[in-house]
Amino acid sequence: MTQGCIICSGIRGDEALSRTEVWRNDLWRLTLSLDAEVLGFAYLEPIRHIANIAELDGPEAASFGATIAKVSRVLKAATAAEIVYVYIFGDDVAHLHAHLAPHRRGDALNSQMIRGEIVSEKQPNGFERFFSREFPALPEAEQRRIAEIVRRDLAGQ
Ligand SMILES: [Zn+2]
Structure with a gap:
């Protein structure tokens, strides 16, 4: 655990981030947003403090693919989404977390990722x-x- 990292504070930090934990194993945890524009907007993050995707290593690196696929399948089915968007940023909160956004045509999301008009x-x-x-x-x-x-x-x- 890294001092001052809100994600490292686990369940205690979830309330401040308006989310609730729905799954965890020894390496990963999944939380669902309680303040999102679409149902099932979720965060997948390693329990160990890994700052960003470029620093992903060890057993988390080995299990990332299978884990993100598994939770995405469940999110997609639970929300009847057509697709699950995945965003990984990392410039605001320096603890790796993938945003998983179940998307259905016509909802609040789109695939735009660029500033400006x-x-x-x-x-x-x-x-x-x-x-x-x-x-x-x-x-x-x-x-x-x-x-x-x-x-x-x-x-x-
Ligand atoms: Zn952390």
Whole structure:
């Protein structure tokens, strides 16, 4: 437990975060929000203090996939959702937590993740592309440069 971390305070911190614990095992716990725009909005977090996704290691890393899949299936079924969105941020509360948001067409959620006025544009392939007028896409060359770095670094692992 890390001093001052509200997530490390477990059930005691849940009230302050307007949520209730619904499941735990030795490594993970799942809480449901009591103050959400959709039913079943949940948080999956390791019990051990792991600051963010880049620091996920050990048995939590080994079990993350199976755990998030299991709880997502239950959330999806319990809320009759079409899909479960997963968001992981980490810049406000420095204890890894995945937001699991069961989503049904027409509810309060969408797939926009960008600041500013969002514009949607139908693509020739049928997909809808959302973009922000204030934050247009970065230059493709810059994105390709990062892609090369990530490709190279992962090839070496
Ligand atoms: Zn913590």
